[in-house]
Amino acid sequence: MRTGNYGPQFFLKAFKYWSPPEDFEKLTILGQEGILYYLNEGRKLQRWGHTNFPGEEYSSLRHTISSFIFAKQYGPLSARLFGFGNEGIGIFIDLNNELQGQPGNAFQWEDLFNNEKGIWQSWTK
Numbered sequence: 001m002r003t004g005n006y007g008p009q010f011f012l013k014a015f016k017y018w019s020p021p022e023d024f025e026k027l028t029i030l031g032q033e034g035i036l037y038y039l040n041e042g043r044k045l046q047r048w049g050h051t052n053f054p055g056e057e058y059s060s061l062r063h064t065i066s067s068f069i070f071a072k073q074y075g076p077l078s079a080r081l082f083g084f085g086n087e088g089i090g091i092f093i094d095l096n097n098e099l100q101g102q103p104g105n106a107f108q109w110e111d112l113f114n115n116e117k118g119i120w121q122s123w124t125k
Contacts, residue, residue, distance in 0.1 A: 038074060042082040045070055056105070060114045067118030076119045083115035 045066050053062035063083075071079035087107050094104025 038078050038082065039085075041074070042070060042086070046086065059108070059111065063111045063114035064118040064121070067115040068122045069118075071119045071122035076122065079119050079122070080115070083112060083119075087112055 049062040049066040053059075053065070067079050067083055070082060090106030090108070090111075093106035097104040097106075
């Protein structure tokens with residue numbers, strides 16, 4: 001599990017400063033059906049990213065572009081929550097790999113940082 005130069009403090013600040021209040025309102029009125037729709041859209045985008053930018057050497061680009069697209073379509077908070085959820089799943093994949101004696105790199109702080117770059121760029125472009 002790599003952490004790079006990014007830690008939890010960076011993401012707490014990003015969450016506080018880059019999440020507009022209207023995104024919170026959207027999520028509270030969505031209900032289960034709406035949240036499942038976002039998850040499905042996120043999974044489609046994730047598959048697209050891995051198909052077009054495969055491998056570890058394109059990880060940074062893949063995370064930045066996918067988060068940019070998701071944030072443009074659904075807002076920064078939704079993009080951020082999907083990114084955290086995706087990396088959260090990575091923790092369990094890494095634990096399973098470690099138990100089987102294989103290295104784990106599904107969770108990376110750097111991926112979350114690149115997600116934030118894409119989200120931020122969606123605001124400025």
